[in-house]
Amino acid sequence: MKLTGAQMVCESLIKEGVDTVFGIVGGAILPLYQTLPEYPQIRHILCRHEQGAGHAAEGYSRATGQVGVAWATSGPGATNLVTAIATAQMDSIPLVCITGQVGRPAIGRDAFQETDITGITLPITKYNYLVMEASEIPRVIKEAFHIARTGRPGPVLVDIPKDVLTDLAEFIYPDEVDLPGYKPVMDGHPNMIKRAAKLIAEAERPLILAGHGVSISGAYEELKELAEKAQIPVITTLLGISSFPSNHVLYTGMPGMHGMAYASLAIDEADLILALGMRFDDRVTGRLSDFAKKAKIIHVDIDPAEIGKNVSPTVPIVGDLKRVLLQLNDQVQPKTHPQWIKEIDQLKERHPLVRAKDSDKLLPQHVIQEITEATNGEAMVITGVGQHQMWAAQFFRFNHPNLFHTSGGLGTMGFEVPAAMGAQVGRPDLQVWSVAGDGGFQMTMSELATMVENNIPVKFAVINNNCLGMVRQWQQFFYDKRYVATMYTHNPDFVKLADAFGMPAARVTERSQIRAAVEQAMAHDGPFLIDFQVEVEENVFPMIPAGQSTTEMMEDPIVEGAIWR
Amino acid sequence: MAIEGQRKHTLTALVQDRPGVLNRVVSLVRRRGINISSLAVGHSETPELSRLTFVIDGDDYSVEQATKQLYKLIDVVRVSEFAEDQVVARELALIKVRTTAASRSEVIEIVDIFRAKIVDVAPSSIIVEITGDEEKIDALMALLKPFGIREVMRSGRLAMQRGQEILAQREKSQASSNGPHASAPTDYEGA
Numbered sequence: 001m002k003l004t005g006a007q008m009v010c011e012s013l014i015k016e017g018v019d020t021v022f023g024i025v026g027g028a029i030l031p032l033y034q035t036l037p038e039y040p041q042i043r044h045i046l047c048r049h050e051q052g053a054g055h056a057a058e059g060y061s062r063a064t065g066q067v068g069v070a071w072a073t074s075g076p077g078a079t080n081l082v083t084a085i086a087t088a089q090m091d092s093i094p095l096v097c098i099t100g101q102v103g104r105p106a107i108g109r110d111a112f113q114e115t116d117i118t119g120i121t122l123p124i125t126k127y128n129y130l131v132m133e134a135s136e137i138p139r140v141i142k143e144a145f146h147i148a149r150t151g152r153p154g155p156v157l158v159d160i161p162k163d164v165l166t167d168l169a170e171f172i173y174p175d176e177v178d179l180p181g182y183k184p185v186m187d188g189h190p191n192m193i194k195r196a197a198k199l200i201a202e203a204e205r206p207l208i209l210a211g212h213g214v215s216i217s218g219a220y221e222e223l224k225e226l227a228e229k230a231q232i233p234v235i236t237t238l239l240g241i242s243s244f245p246s247n248h249v250l251y252t253g254m255p256g257m258h259g260m261a262y263a264s265l266a267i268d269e270a271d272l273i274l275a276l277g278m279r280f281d282d283r284v285t286g287r288l289s290d291f292a293k294k295a296k297i298i299h300v301d302i303d304p305a306e307i308g309k310n311v312s313p314t315v316p317i318v319g320d321l322k323r324v325l326l327q328l329n330d331q332v333q334p335k336t337h338p339q340w341i342k343e344i345d346q347l348k349e350r351h352p353l354v355r356a357k358d359s360d361k362l363l364p365q366h367v368i369q370e371i372t373e374a375t376n377g378e379a380m381v382i383t384g385v386g387q388h389q390m391w392a393a394q395f396f397r398f399n400h401p402n403l404f405h406t407s408g409g410l411g412t413m414g415f416e417v418p419a420a421m422g423a424q425v426g427r428p429d430l431q432v433w434s435v436a437g438d439g440g441f442q443m444t445m446s447e448l449a450t451m452v453e454n455n456i457p458v459k460f461a462v463i464n465n466n467c468l469g470m471v472r473q474w475q476q477f478f479y480d481k482r483y484v485a486t487m488y489t490h491n492p493d494f495v496k497l498a499d500a501f502g503m504p505a506a507r508v509t510e511r512s513q514i515r516a517a518v519e520q521a522m523a524h525d526g527p528f529l530i531d532f533q534v535e536v537e538e539n540v541f542p543m544i545p546a547g548q549s550t551t552e553m554m555e556d557p558i559v560e561g562a563i564w565r
Numbered sequence: 566m567a568i569e570g571q572r573k574h575t576l577t578a579l580v581q582d583r584p585g586v587l588n589r590v591v592s593l594v595r596r597r598g599i600n601i602s603s604l605a606v607g608h609s610e611t612p613e614l615s616r617l618t619f620v621i622d623g624d625d626y627s628v629e630q631a632t633k634q635l636y637k638l639i640d641v642v643r644v645s646e647f648a649e650d651q652v653v654a655r656e657l658a659l660i661k662v663r664t665t666a667a668s669r670s671e672v673i674e675i676v677d678i679f680r681a682k683i684v685d686v687a688p689s690s691i692i693v694e695i696t697g698d699e700e701k702i703d704a705l706m707a708l709l710k711p712f713g714i715r716e717v718m719r720s721g722r723l724a725m726q727r728g729q730e731i732l733a734q735r736e737k738s739q740a741s742s743n744g745p746h747a748s749a750p751t752d753y754e755g756a
């Protein structure tokens with residue numbers, strides 16, 4: 001049977017298991033919208049900004065492991081998606097973005113709302129397509145989903161001219177893709193697995209550095225098995241947080257620029273590092289020449305281009321992390337390292353994370369602590385970028401995998417609002433908290449309207465320090481407190497703002513009010529906002545300045561009786 | 566001026582003939598800060614696959630990175646680097662030289678010495694066609710320069726490995742050992 005291009009897009013999405021699409025209408029994509037009523041299986045969520053739609057699709061994907069879908073019209077609709085696409089590319093998030101394009105006869109003539117979106121997104125997509133024939137739509141969408149979700153996942157953009165959406169063609173959905181240049185390696189090379197197992201058997205001070213690859217490949221159980229079998233302490237990167245139970249005796253925190261001091265110091269002392277699905281980002285390693293100087297390195301990644309990019313491993317293993325860990329767990333022998341574990345416990349003792357001042361003032365650290373306690377490791381947490389992000393990374397505790405989501409690679413402020421919305425749509429069974437900066441929140445807060453409209457019950461904790469806090473901290477440390485363009489002189493009233501959007505809200509100005517407000521938010525059946533008016537000049541510690549190492553690490557002085565660690 | 570550690574590398578990429586593939590390859594190499602000094606594109610022995618030959622300047626690390634990143638492109642089936650001493654490399658050039666009745670025979674003599682061909686003759690110019698390695702073409706151009714070179718077209722380098730081994734075999738044997746992605750120039754087994 002012949003279908004229109006637009007019908008074929010919908011049919012193909014259904015074949016790929018898509019049930020939710022985030023988007024905004026416009027001229028070039030209108031034929032697709034006008035077809036939507038024929039496909040009630042596809043839930044469309046009308047966003048307020050295409051960046052919001054893109055991040056929402058990302059949040060949906062991060063929360064569910066499924067491919068997220070966002071679409072937009074040509075020109076400004078498409079360019080508004082760009083930040084979300086770049087965010088997904090940096091964090092390996094599978095996304096399929098569909099953009100309408102001007103009709104084929106108009107392409108290349110600078111027609112109204114024409115942009116070369118495939119050209120613009122070339123370096124920030126895993127792949128992209130301009131579809132010039134309706135008959136190609138099924139194959140292209142099949143390939144797009146395959147490319148997005150397999151290997152190292154990433155965003156794929158499909159640009160479809162308006163007249164291709166209305167053209168008729170036979171709908172034949174292919175069973176398989178034919179991509180001779182794309183065959184991700186899944187299993188680790190047996191020789192490499194053998195060598196890795198040998199290094200683990202010989203190591204006296206082994207350390208696991210677990211990254212985003214754990215949750216992408218679903219290797220939570222396998223990671224736990226390896227760590228427990230060989231008694232290896234586990235450090236997680238920013239995107240690896242919640243990939244290992246926070247209350248596990250072997251859990252050793254997050255390393256790097258604002259990670260736990262004991263985690264960074266443990267890396268200095270290790271004789272073997274198992275880098276699992278992580279990419280040695282500069283925020284993790286600091287100065288490369290000083291990184292893990294005493295350690296041999298086993299690096300497992302599905303992307304061969306990551307191997308040897310920043311750090312040369314002793315044993316490189318290309319493969320899907322879950323499959324590699326299954327292979328490895330078969331060969332690794334049970335082992336203990338009591339002395340090493342003791343040393344790490346001493347590091348934790350001597351360099352406790354929290355030296356929270358026992359102050360009556362409202363400190364951002366207190367806020368995060370109380371939300372952590374109230375949600376008890378069961379909530380999903382989405383953050384923005386900045387100080388609040390680092391405090392969230394340091395203090396939240398998680399009992400299950402895949403509960404912590406943040407824009408790690410690109411560091412996209414504004415991620416916190418729409419990504420939390422998408423995550424909540426994907427996981428209606430969980431409570432989703434958006435830990436937001438007052439700066440980032442204002443970049444994408446228009447999506448509050450979308451959440452009220454669709455009753456998407458995200459709880460917003462706006463950590464309102466009345467400034468662009470992280471940059472202010474850099475100015476305090478590195479520019480003699482010259483606060484240029486970081487202090488707000490007029491912030492909106494976030495409670496009134498929420499009210500205008502139709503969302504209940506509370507304001508918290510004192511420490512004693514935190515718990516009640518958090519509980520009020522949790523009890524409310526719908527979205528809720530708390531404006532936490534916190535101290536302005538709080539700093540994130542520890543801090544290893546960019547490009548430096550643990551010797552240059554700044555720590556807060558230890559406060560006796562620090563409340564929690 | 567040569568930058569330390571930099572040298573010429575000849576790479577070939579077997580790519581799927583899809584829209585924008587050349588753009589993808591060139592933009593990727595540019596983003597890694599590598600300069601392409603020559604590029605040639607044409608059909609391969611397999612329908613729907615093309616072969617790109619390019620010469621890039623860079624140190625070993627950046628070339629290895631570029632190669633691995635090229636592999637990541639969905640359309641790239643295979644990337645190979647040629648060792649300079651095991652490669653037959655040729656370039657084609659068309660050179661339009663100013664001639665007068667008096668100088669024509671002298672130009673023809675030089676062309677003959679290089680075993681180049683004259684493919685067009687006009688009253689005040691001729692077009693010379695020459696095939697060879699870059700040095701040979703450079704040498705001919707140097708000799709023709711005094712007469713007046715009006716236009717030059719060079720094809721970029723084409724390269725093929727000496728001996729009976731062919732790229733397709735390399736492509737196949739490496740693919741079966743650990744998949745095409747892992748068989749990029751770094752030998753993961755030996756590392």
Ligand SMILES: Cc1ncc(C[n+]2csc(CCOP(=O)(O)OP(=O)(O)O)c2C)c(N)n1
Nearest residue numbers: 386387388411413437438439440468469470
């Ligand atoms: C889109 C974007 N613009 C600018 C930056 C640079 N930047 C990094 S952190 C930061 C401050 C963030 O302020 P806020 O959201 O209030 O969070 P805080 O640091 O105060 O917790 C800025 C401006 C960024 N990461 N993203």
